[in-house]
Amino acid sequence: MDDRFERYVTELFAAEDPILAKIRARHTAEKLPPINISPEEGKLLHLLLLTIQAQRVLEIGSLGGYSGVWLARALAPTGKLTTIEKDARHARVAREAFAAAGLERRVELIEGSALDILPTLQGGFDAVFIDADKEPLPQYFDWGMRLLRRGGLLLCDNAFFHGAAVDPNDRSGPAVGVRAFNELAAHDPRLVATIIPVRDGLVIGLKTRDNA
Ligand code: DHB
Numbered sequence: 001m002d003d004r005f006e007r008y009v010t011e012l013f014a015a016e017d018p019i020l021a022k023i024r025a026r027h028t029a030e031k032l033p034p035i036n037i038s039p040e041e042g043k044l045l046h047l048l049l050l051t052i053q054a055q056r057v058l059e060i061g062s063l064g065g066y067s068g069v070w071l072a073r074a075l076a077p078t079g080k081l082t083t084i085e086k087d088a089r090h091a092r093v094a095r096e097a098f099a100a101a102g103l104e105r106r107v108e109l110i111e112g113s114a115l116d117i118l119p120t121l122q123g124g125f126d127a128v129f130i131d132a133d134k135e136p137l138p139q140y141f142d143w144g145m146r147l148l149r150r151g152g153l154l155l156c157d158n159a160f161f162h163g164a165a166v167d168p169n170d171r172s173g174p175a176v177g178v179r180a181f182n183e184l185a186a187h188d189p190r191l192v193a194t195i196i197p198v199r200d201g202l203v204i205g206l207k208t209r210d211n212a
């Protein structure tokens with residue numbers, strides 16, 4: 001998106017409160033990779049969860065907790081965000097973010113590798129947001145679909161992956177993973193999906209049919 005439009009949307013619709021601004025500042029101070037979602041992407045995720053009145057949400061890849069706060073704030077006080085993070089330092093910063101936002105009781109952070117943790121989770125999630133390493137994206141797709149309820153949302157960051165999605169000559173592991181995920185999302189008969197061109201692209205899919 002043109003930077004001017006991005007700024008316009010952010011300032012008008014996705015202005016951060018002091019808590020989100022502080023979480024982002026911590027993220028920078030702790031030198032976490034600068035790959036967190038943007039405010040307007042956070043607002044979109046938040047709005048999508050509100051539209052389905054989500055109660056149980058799964059996030060793969062917590063990073064510093066910035067996206068998790070946008071997600072968890074859309075949940076009722078009885079709702080629960082389960083977020084998975086394999087990097088211990090990221091997990092520590094994310095826990096601090098959830099505490100700073102007063103969301104400790106609405107968020108469960110599980111530390112470890114997603115492919116180890118996903119098989120231990122109970123299905124029936126209202127939404128799954130994938131924002132983690134890109135090589136295993138086809139496996140995250142399968143787990144997301146398995147763990148989602150019918151009527152639930154499959155969401156995945158970095159659908160364009162800086163242009164790698166439209167560059168078939170890019171045979172790097174992450175690029176191949178992103179393209180494979182997009183193709184699965186486009187063709188799976190259980191899913192009605194598209195890409196919203198916010199920041200680096202957000203796949204959004206509604207699971208309209210049960211698993212076979
Ligand atoms: C990158 C960006 C992301 O948003 C992410 O989730 C992973 C990697 C990147 O720019 O490399």
Ligand code: MG
Pocket residue numbers: 035036037131132157158
């Ligand atoms: Mg991302």
